[in-house]
Amino acid sequence: MNATFDFSGRSIFVTGASSGIGRATVEMLCASGADVVAAARNANELARLAEETGCEPLKLDVSDEAAIDEAFLSLGAFDGLVNCAGIALLERAVETTAASFDRVMAVNARGAALVAKHVARGMIDAKRAGSIVNVSSQAALVALDDHLSYSASKAALDAITRALCIELGPFGIRVNSVNPTVTLTPMAVQAWSDPVKREPALKAIPLGRFAEAVEVASVVAFLLSDAASMVSGVSLAVDGGFVAR
Template sequence: MNFELQNHRILVTGATSGIGLDIARTLAELGADLVLFGRNRDKLAELEQELGAHTLAIDITDETAVSMAFTDMPALNGLVNCAGISILDSVLDVKAKDLERIMTTNVTASAVVAREAARHMLAHGRQGSIVNVSSQAAMAALPDHLGYCASKAAMDAMTRVLCLELGPKGIRVNSVNPTVTLTPMAERAWSDPAKRDPMLAAIPLGRFATPREVALPVAFLLSQAASMVSGACLPVDGGFTSH
């Protein structure tokens, strides 16, 4: 069984930057027909040309807009919930409005997109796969990450419930839980040795992930090579959560 995704139509949220962009490019290489959600209209236009993707500029926290986006969408085989945000503060400085914003984007919006994607698959008689892009922050406490840790732990719980309810309908649901992933933004954020070196020391493999190293496990979970994998939260963290 190979990992190719020909004749698979897959929706990717958060596709215009970071991990989501690499996921979109990797899935396209494997033959997937892509539907991409994002906020950056110019980047979406570029991806239409580069990947032959169908794109939509959308705020996924707008439930009505998300529901309408599925009205005329061709039948899906998969979803990658990758859109997310992080706002960092110590527990003594955390703000309620920031916590609400993180949970709204990372949990509520992802749940709504998953709901609509599942409804869409079932309405078109499709079985398929949903992959939620979570984080090692769901599995381990990180300083200044109260809201982010809470939101990703909630995403993993959501994965398990979706697995339980959608499995009998032929839809598999899993999460991937990456460590620090060296997108251009992360490379800048982790450039200070005082911040970088302690985190690297906690990763048994001794390095951070590349976006490609996250995208390939996502592709595996979307493919029929993972046909008996559902409800898993897969660390892609170089061993960070092993201790």
């Protein structure tokens, strides 16, 4: 499955770019003509991605505010942003610790907000209309066992999406979330390899399967594109119907 978009002449900043949905998004955007700055913590994977796609790699930890501030001192204005950096620390609610909760929030919610702040400032200063897409999760929309911190962070990200939507809309900047189900990154394939765990999850998805990273990337690209020119403030489930139950 490959969606076709034309992003020629557009510059897009992507976090969480070294693997999974972020990597698939960079691959799709570069193939569609975009100039992409691909940010992540894994310098080796970024170098490989840059060689394969022609993106500009940037080593960045979005949980580090000072590092974000420093990075944007030398970056120009962008036409789009994909906030894909994220972590999941799954634990029972009664075993949640402050350290794990804060770590997940720092990346999934605070980091996305701070990166969006800089990208939005650049768009406004350059008088560029643009699009911001936050990669959230179905865990923001429904309750899942062992997901308290992760669900809270993704629900916060959806709230950030709505807040940015109303503040940035007057500048022609659209802001949306995508909320995927389990997506078959290499890590997820391993995590869901146990049939006892996998089969009940698949039965809860009307389409009967998990998502592929490229399927989520296609929706991200749609929201970045002019085809979604009147779409803003949406949390769009990419989940095969899971949240419809």
